[in-house]
Amino acid sequence: MAHFTKATSVHDWINQRLGIDTVRRVMATEYWIPKNINFLWAMGMVLAITFALLLVSGIFLLMYYQPNVNTAFDSVNYTIMREVDFGWLWRHVHGVAASVVFLVIYIHMFTGIYYGSYKNGREMIWISGMLLFVTFSAEAFSGYMLPWGQMSYWAGMVITNLFSLGGLHADGIVEWIRGDYVPAQAFLDRFFMLHVLLLPLAIMGVIGLHFGALRIPHVNNQDGEELDFEKEAAKYKAGDKKGSKVIAFANDFMSKDLFVVGIFLIFFFYLVFFHYDFAMDPVNFDPADGLKTPAHIYPEWYFLWSYEILRPFSTNIGLMAFGFAQVIFFLLPFLDRSPNAIPANRRGLFSLWFWAMLVDMIVLTAMGKLPPEGIFSTIGLVAALVFIGLWIALPFITKSEKKA
Amino acid sequence: MKNGRRAFMGKAFGAVAGVGAVASLYAMKKSWDPLPSVRSAGFTTLDMSAYKENELVVEKWRGKPIFVLKKTAAMLAKQTDADKARDVLVNGEHYMVCIGLCTHLGCIPGYRPESSDFLCACHGGMYDFTGMVTKAPPPRGLDIPPFKVDGNKLVLGEEGPEYKKMKETGITL
Numbered sequence: 001m002a003h004f005t006k007a008t009s010v011h012d013w014i015n016q017r018l019g020i021d022t023v024r025r026v027m028a029t030e031y032w033i034p035k036n037i038n039f040l041w042a043m044g045m046v047l048a049i050t051f052a053l054l055l056v057s058g059i060f061l062l063m064y065y066q067p068n069v070n071t072a073f074d075s076v077n078y079t080i081m082r083e084v085d086f087g088w089l090w091r092h093v094h095g096v097a098a099s100v101v102f103l104v105i106y107i108h109m110f111t112g113i114y115y116g117s118y119k120n121g122r123e124m125i126w127i128s129g130m131l132l133f134v135t136f137s138a139e140a141f142s143g144y145m146l147p148w149g150q151m152s153y154w155a156g157m158v159i160t161n162l163f164s165l166g167g168l169h170a171d172g173i174v175e176w177i178r179g180d181y182v183p184a185q186a187f188l189d190r191f192f193m194l195h196v197l198l199l200p201l202a203i204m205g206v207i208g209l210h211f212g213a214l215r216i217p218h219v220n221n222q223d224g225e226e227l228d229f230e231k232e233a234a235k236y237k238a239g240d241k242k243g244s245k246v247i248a249f250a251n252d253f254m255s256k257d258l259f260v261v262g263i264f265l266i267f268f269f270y271l272v273f274f275h276y277d278f279a280m281d282p283v284n285f286d287p288a289d290g291l292k293t294p295a296h297i298y299p300e301w302y303f304l305w306s307y308e309i310l311r312p313f314s315t316n317i318g319l320m321a322f323g324f325a326q327v328i329f330f331l332l333p334f335l336d337r338s339p340n341a342i343p344a345n346r347r348g349l350f351s352l353w354f355w356a357m358l359v360d361m362i363v364l365t366a367m368g369k370l371p372p373e374g375i376f377s378t379i380g381l382v383a384a385l386v387f388i389g390l391w392i393a394l395p396f397i398t399k400s401e402k403k404a
Numbered sequence: 405m406k407n408g409r410r411a412f413m414g415k416a417f418g419a420v421a422g423v424g425a426v427a428s429l430y431a432m433k434k435s436w437d438p439l440p441s442v443r444s445a446g447f448t449t450l451d452m453s454a455y456k457e458n459e460l461v462v463e464k465w466r467g468k469p470i471f472v473l474k475k476t477a478a479m480l481a482k483q484t485d486a487d488k489a490r491d492v493l494v495n496g497e498h499y500m501v502c503i504g505l506c507t508h509l510g511c512i513p514g515y516r517p518e519s520s521d522f523l524c525a526c527h528g529g530m531y532d533f534t535g536m537v538t539k540a541p542p543p544r545g546l547d548i549p550p551f552k553v554d555g556n557k558l559v560l561g562e563e564g565p566e567y568k569k570m571k572e573t574g575i576t577l
Binding site for chain 2: 154157158161169175176177178179180181182183184186190290291292293295296297314315372373
């Protein structure tokens with residue numbers, strides 16, 4: 001057993017038993033962040049805060065929500081929205097945060113792609129981040145089922161139908177996932193469980209992994225400069241704070257991080273109070289009806305790009321293209337054959353690739369929302385082919401890239 | 405010797421845990437299966453004598469809409485052999501019995517009695533009164549649910565000889 005001495009203060013008493021000074025040093029005061037970064041480096045903290053908002057608002061919604069096909073719709077639209085004091089606040093925070101979290105995830109992802117923060121030792125950061133994208137997607141989908149409106153029901157029908165794997169007609173898998181022939185009580189109950197327990201647990205676990213993956217390679221910087229963190233940290237600790245290229249995570253960097261979070265929260269609550277409707281599809285204010293399809297079934301905006309990759313093709317090819325789109329981002333660190341971890345604008349052809357990919361995904365998103373008719377379905381098809389083509393081209397254009 | 409014993413204990417634990425893990429996965433898989441009450445509710449019996457000619461009735465089977473259409477003499481006269489193979493015959497009367505979900509993306513097509521055809525509002529797919537596609541994008545005609553003819557009645561969810569034949573000949577999936 002370790003040797004304990006009589007405590008000189010409450011802090012000392014706790015420190016002797018839990019080593020909080022060490023934890024603070026390792027996690028905050030001696031966790032080093034490069035100085036040469038910009039506001040885009042704050043997106044991780046913005047995401048952590050948004051996740052916290054989702055968790056807290058979700059806890060309050062959970063106290064009145066009823067996962068039953070007969071009462072779910074009213075428990076949300078009547079009980080929570082009209083009876084519960086500030087129930088509307090939790091629902092709007094939850095709905096808006098679920099939408100905004102994807103906006104920030106996409107910014108976070110494209111920041112990583114632009115600055116090459118997924119290679120030369122940072123592969124696990126990228127992969128764990130993609131795992132978070134997948135778990136957040138599942139979380140968003142399962143949550144979308146819960147109000148049991150028309151869009152909940154039909155999105156549930158269409159998405160679970162994807163698991164019949166097109167031409168294979170594996171209806172057994174679909175019925176197994178639903179626990180019924182169509183989305184019904186068993187379906188609502190299990191997606192409720194996934195949404196409030198299993199997936200949040202998975203997300204929290206993967207967030208831990210994501211943070212852990214950052215520890216050894218450290219955060220990238222605006223020039224992709226390879227820093228000797230130990231040397232720079234030593235300089236900082238010796239008092240040469242100006243000459244050192246790094247600062248401590250807390251409180252130094254954190255203060256800037258939280259400033260960006262503050263601006264984000266003003267924007268966020270502006271949406272919650274004045275523009276929450278963008279995250280609330282009007283069709284979902286009709287209760288679920290298995291005998292009436294809404295005229296247009298489309299997912300929330302953040303899934304539109306992959307939906308549009310599925311849509312212009314025949315069933316089987318569409319599914320394959322969709323599957324491709326779901327996994328291909330995972331492989332980015334390995335498809336990029338260039339050793340340069342520098343901003344895209346200094347990487348020649350890759351710069352074009354980056355902007356083409358970004359624009360293509362915006363086009364796919366826009367086309368996914370429009371009815372698939374005439375010129376829109378042609379643009380959608382071209383954009384889907386461009387998406388696939390860009391990924392196929394990536395290894396070749398990065399292979400021929402000159403070493404910076 | 406010591407290491408041999410540790411290795412044995414490790415393997416013994418691995419074996420016990422492995423059996424337990426496989427058994428739990430099996431239980432978990434089975435717990436997600438549709439319940440017996442859900443399965444037993446998966447049958448719908450229709451009294452076929454109640455339908456009127458050229459009047460589409462939407463029944464419900466396993467939560468899905470089922471189109472039942474009793475065909476008129478004029479319709480029968482127009483039918484080709486391929487169309488006839490899709491007919492469900494009860495007491496000498498011809499019926500179209502189909503799952504009322506568009507085979508494209510699962511929307512419910514609407515029936516137009518004046519032109520006796522179906523139009524899917526989602527993506528403009530069309531079917532004739534036999535449930536065959538007349539305008540893309542649907543990849544195939546409306547699916548026929550498993551059925552069994554029982555006198556005047558039609559049991560949906562059970563596979564009778566007529567249905568099995570349709571399945572074998574690829575008339576429905």
